[in-house]
Amino acid sequence: xxxxxxxxxxxxxxxxxxxxxxxxxxxxxxxxxxxxxxxxxxxxxxxxxxxxxxxxxxxxxxxxxxxxxxxxxxxxxxxxxxxxxxxxxxxxxxxxxxxxxxxxxxxxxx
Amino acid sequence: xxxxxxxxxxxxxxxxxxxxxxxxxxxxxxxxxxxxxxxxxxxxxxxxxxxxxxxxxxxxxxxxxxxxxxxxxxxxxxxxxxxxxxxxxxxxxxxxxxxxxxxxxxxxxxxxxxx
Numbered sequence: 001x002x003x004x005x006x007x008x009x010x011x012x013x014x015x016x017x018x019x020x021x022x023x024x025x026x027x028x029x030x031x032x033x034x035x036x037x038x039x040x041x042x043x044x045x046x047x048x049x050x051x052x053x054x055x056x057x058x059x060x061x062x063x064x065x066x067x068x069x070x071x072x073x074x075x076x077x078x079x080x081x082x083x084x085x086x087x088x089x090x091x092x093x094x095x096x097x098x099x100x101x102x103x104x105x106x107x108x109x110x
Numbered sequence: 111x112x113x114x115x116x117x118x119x120x121x122x123x124x125x126x127x128x129x130x131x132x133x134x135x136x137x138x139x140x141x142x143x144x145x146x147x148x149x150x151x152x153x154x155x156x157x158x159x160x161x162x163x164x165x166x167x168x169x170x171x172x173x174x175x176x177x178x179x180x181x182x183x184x185x186x187x188x189x190x191x192x193x194x195x196x197x198x199x200x201x202x203x204x205x206x207x208x209x210x211x212x213x214x215x216x217x218x219x220x221x222x223x224x225x
Contacts, residue, residue: 032211036214043114043203046213046214097143097155097158098214099155100152100153100154102151102152
């Protein structure tokens with residue numbers, strides 16, 4: 001049911017920016033893009049969400065292309081604690097249901 | 111602010127036995143979700159409650175799984191009888207409401223092993 005495509009895994013050097021891509025080519029006009037992450041043995045944690053405009057909060061930035069068919073999550077200065085599985089999710093129904101894919105496993109390397 | 115609480119954290123049972131999981135959402139959150147996460151996969155939504163009513167249970171295997179949220183606060187998820195393929199982490203989440211932008215807060219999960 002997931003309508004997103006993400007790379008299976010990525011590495012990033014500590015202190016560098018981590019750029020995690022996501023394709024959602026079938027996204028509808030009223031569907032939001034959400035990002036969550038899951039650190040080992042914990043529940044998923046909300047990061048950021050957006051509709052059309054780029055968004056930034058204390059954790060990350062979200063860049064959505066003009067045609068909305070893809071997006072990139074940016075962690076500006078990755079730390080070892082950012083090692084986790086990152087999920088890109090498109091809300092495909094009303095009612096706040098989420099459909100997670102398999103995500104991207106990000107490893108931050110010292 | 112207290113987070114979503116779940117118990118037990120771990121459970122080991124034999125196939126065909128029954129098991130129940132408990133979830134206490136964040137105070138004031140109207141919407142509660144149960145997810146199943148099989149090893150190596152993302153979480154899969156099983157059921158969503160709005161207060162004490164079911165919003166979506168389309169992916170709940172109703173022949174063996176049941177869930178309730180009688181007073182619109184705590185919730186229990188039951189499996190009866192369990193199968194080997196039910197081995198997974200069961201995650202509970204809550205949000206203030208159902209609308210866009212309502213962040214889901216997840217509990218630590220219950221890891222179920224069916225032998």
